[in-house]
Amino acid sequence: MTYLSRIRINPLRAESRRLLSNPRALHGAVMGGVPGAADAERLLWRLDADDPHRPHLFVLTRSKPDWTHIVEQAGWPDADGEHAAVRDYAPLLDQIATGREFAFRLTANPVQNSAAPVKPTATQRSRLDASTEDQRVRGFRLAHRTAAAQLDWFLKRTERWGFTVPEARTDPPATGFLPPPVVGFLAPPAAEPDPRPEASATAREVRITDRNRHSFVKNGRGPRVTFHTATFEGRLRVADPDVFTARLLGGIGPSKAYGCGLLTLAPLPGSLGS
Incomplete structure (x- = not known):
């Protein structure tokens, strides 16, 4: 079985502030929620803090x-409401099919591998200096920062x-008018467009x-x-339903221990099962 949990966090408590400010501490608290060895x-x-007054912690577990x-130390243990909702993940997995559309959210750690960092840190410089013709240094994992x-x-x-x-459902801008780019969208180029289709x-x-x-x-x-x-x-x-299901259960990208990789879905208005 697989379960998706949602836990309400009270940001005003001392333990909450410690967990919210340190992904490693929050990882330890999450691991304490399942039986057996670590x-x-x-x-x-994933920690969702869209509303800083009501952050929510989402966790996907096999047991x-x-x-x-967490509720007792960082939530509202004596207040009304459902403080830790635990749901069977199977009904959602049963809806995965080719062509099916969902709304999604993902917090990830976008990285690239490079053998020659432009501005190496002291540790990276030490590794580079120690490399030889016969023993090349292994590539460095570098963050995408923009x-x-x-x-x-x-x-x-x-x-x-x-x-x-899918492509965005928006109309193209009027001739000679380019709106300011919205963070996260692919904005049209400000320069003269390249006539090549692939560009x-x-x-x-x-x-x-x-x-x-x-940090x-x-x-x-x-x-x-x-x-x-x-x-x-x-x-x-x-x-590809099989590959997609594997990513739902296994996560996306690195730093999964620190709150990255959990892809969650929601039905779209008017879609099957919404």
Whole structure:
């Protein structure tokens, strides 16, 4: 079985502030919600803080979880309402079919691999200096830091994840008028358009709604971990149900332990099952 949970977080409590500010601490709290050893299963989770006064934690687990400890330490344990909703994931998985469209949200860590960073850090420079002709240094995982690069990273990989993002349902701008770009959308070029068909960018039904840089020290004294995240929202169309289901259950991209990779779906108005 697979379960999707939604946990309400009270941001005014001391433990909540610690969890909300440190992905590693929140990962530890999430792992405490499932029975068995810490490596018994790989969880996916995501913190949605659109409303900073009412953040929600989403978690995908293979075993049925218990979030009592998070509710008691970082929620509203004595208030009315459903503080930790746990739902069977099977009904949603049963709706996955070729051509089916959903609204989606994903927080990911867009990265690229490079053997020669433009501005290497001290650690990267040390590794580069230690390389030889016979023993080349392994490529470095570098973050995409701009919204345009992060969106490009996402759109170039959707087919390998089993889905496509349809073209945006908008009219083209009037001749001679180019509106200011919206963060996360592929904006038309300001220069004279290239006549080659492959050079024209097509706006897609996706935008970046949030971007963050995270940095913390492991165990308070270990190496510093730094990564960048982007939250994508939009509309997708299932292309390969098996591959798509595998990404729903296994996650997308790196840094899954720190709140990246969980793709969640919602029915579109007027669609089957909405």
